[in-house]
Amino acid sequence: MSDNSWSKAVDLVAFFLRKPARMSHLLERIPENWAPGKRRACQSLLFGTVRHVALLEKALDEFIRRRPKPQLWAALLVSSRELMEQPERSPKIVHNAVREIGKRFSKAEKGLANAVLRKVVARIPELLDEPLSAPADLCWRYSHPRWLVDRWLEQFGWEETVAFLQWNQEESAVFARWQRDTEEVTALSPCPNVEGFFKLDPGAWAEISPFVEAGRLYVQNPAASLAPKSLAKAAPIGRWLDLCAAPGGKGLLLEQLSGPDLAEIISVDLPGPRFERMESNFHRYGAKKIRALPADVLKLESEKLGLFEGVLLDAPCSNSGVLQHKIDARWRQSPDGLEDLLALQAELLDAASGFVAEGGALVYSTCSVDSSENDGIIDGFLAKEKGKLFELETSEVSLPWKQGRDGAGIFVLRKKAGA
Numbered sequence: 001m002s003d004n005s006w007s008k009a010v011d012l013v014a015f016f017l018r019k020p021a022r023m024s025h026l027l028e029r030i031p032e033n034w035a036p037g038k039r040r041a042c043q044s045l046l047f048g049t050v051r052h053v054a055l056l057e058k059a060l061d062e063f064i065r066r067r068p069k070p071q072l073w074a075a076l077l078v079s080s081r082e083l084m085e086q087p088e089r090s091p092k093i094v095h096n097a098v099r100e101i102g103k104r105f106s107k108a109e110k111g112l113a114n115a116v117l118r119k120v121v122a123r124i125p126e127l128l129d130e131p132l133s134a135p136a137d138l139c140w141r142y143s144h145p146r147w148l149v150d151r152w153l154e155q156f157g158w159e160e161t162v163a164f165l166q167w168n169q170e171e172s173a174v175f176a177r178w179q180r181d182t183e184e185v186t187a188l189s190p191c192p193n194v195e196g197f198f199k200l201d202p203g204a205w206a207e208i209s210p211f212v213e214a215g216r217l218y219v220q221n222p223a224a225s226l227a228p229k230s231l232a233k234a235a236p237i238g239r240w241l242d243l244c245a246a247p248g249g250k251g252l253l254l255e256q257l258s259g260p261d262l263a264e265i266i267s268v269d270l271p272g273p274r275f276e277r278m279e280s281n282f283h284r285y286g287a288k289k290i291r292a293l294p295a296d297v298l299k300l301e302s303e304k305l306g307l308f309e310g311v312l313l314d315a316p317c318s319n320s321g322v323l324q325h326k327i328d329a330r331w332r333q334s335p336d337g338l339e340d341l342l343a344l345q346a347e348l349l350d351a352a353s354g355f356v357a358e359g360g361a362l363v364y365s366t367c368s369v370d371s372s373e374n375d376g377i378i379d380g381f382l383a384k385e386k387g388k389l390f391e392l393e394t395s396e397v398s399l400p401w402k403q404g405r406d407g408a409g410i411f412v413l414r415k416k417a418g419a
């Protein structure tokens with residue numbers, strides 16, 4: 001059992017190298033009784049290493065003939081990340097790393113670490129300054145898989161892809177909004193351009209966590225408000241259906257945006273831990289009009305649920321718009337996985353359309369910037385028999401590198417009168 005934040009970060013990085021896991025799952029492996037400072041130090045090393053893993057690997061590979069066993073490789077990566085972040089502390093970082101590596105590995109491995117890390121100190125700044133001219137350069141410089149870089153180059157071109165990759169490599173900010181009532185909190189400053197949202201000062205989590213625990217402040221990116229706002233604007237009063245709803249952030253905003261006359265919101269997600277988290281969020285945040293329903297959207301029956309004036313489908317997606325804070329997601333996706341997602345998104349939209357009342361609004365949303373998951377799904381739907389009952393009223397794609405918030409796709413479809 002590792003007893004310091006560096007060793008724990010090494011264990012977690014080694015774990016990630018074996019199989020890219022969600023960061024949230026890895027963080028659960030940090031002992032609960034650790035002091036906040038120690039926990040933060042471990043988290044920062046883990047996140048920094050995973051965020052820049054391909055760049056760090058390139059720097060190390062240049063000085064190592066064959067990669068060592070995963071645990072030592074992870075130790076070298078974590079140390080290289082420290083050297084990248086604080087080059088002015090390099091003698092101390094190398095000294096500490098070699099000492100820790102000496103405790104866990106052989107004398108020869110300790111010697112190897114010492115020699116390699118001393119060279120990496122100088123190599124990282126050189127790599128950061130190297131001109132980038134080919135897609136492969138973008139992959140190591142910004143630590144993204146080739147297939148994603150190729151997709152984006154095709155969709156956005158070189159300059160915008162570079163801007164996107166740079167955005168993904170920045171530390172993400174934390175945003176939040178008040179759910180029930182508001183309060184003046186110095187660590188929160190209003191978000192320019194997005195009403196009702198606040199940005200948290202870095203490192204000030206302790207100041208807001210009591211409000212989050214009390215169910216008053218909900219942590220959410222401003223881009224997540226676009227779909228609920230679109231539905232609230234487009235849907236007539238009546239009943240609203242919130243599909244693919246867990247953990248409930250958009251449902252809670254829908255309730256806040258609904259007027260006093262809205263009868264109810266039904267929030268549906270698959271049974272399981274995410275659904276339970278949604279239920280507990282609704283309870284904690286005092287939701288009054290929302291009913292949580294554990295079910296598969298593809299098996300829901302409109303005969304039982306009836307029709308709704310507003311339907312929001314927040315489809316599962318590749319997460320390509322939220323890679324800045326979901327830093328593991330780029331390594332957990334694959335071209336085949338994307339194909340499966342596209343098929344699921346099309347099926348879910350098909351199913352969701354069956355719950356819309358005449359004249360009602362259907363909002364399809366993703367947190368992806370990939371056109372296949374946005375326009376591609378909408379075009380495919382509108383070309384189908386069921387799609388002919390709808391018309392596309394508005395569409396918006398939020399691009400992180402342009403708008404300074406998460407990426408998202410939001411499409412408002414109207415069910416035609418008499419359809």
Ligand SMILES: C[S@@+](CC[C@H](N)C(=O)[O-])C[C@H]1O[C@@H](n2cnc3c(N)ncnc32)[C@H](O)[C@@H]1O
Pocket residue numbers: 243244245246247248249250251268269270274295296297298314315316317
């Ligand atoms: C983008 S997340 C939803 C986020 C949520 N709307 C919010 O604002 O907090 C997508 C959700 O789709 C759910 N999902 C995927 N397939 C589903 C299905 N067949 N039926 C119901 N929910 C499904 C997942 O469990 C996941 O919670």
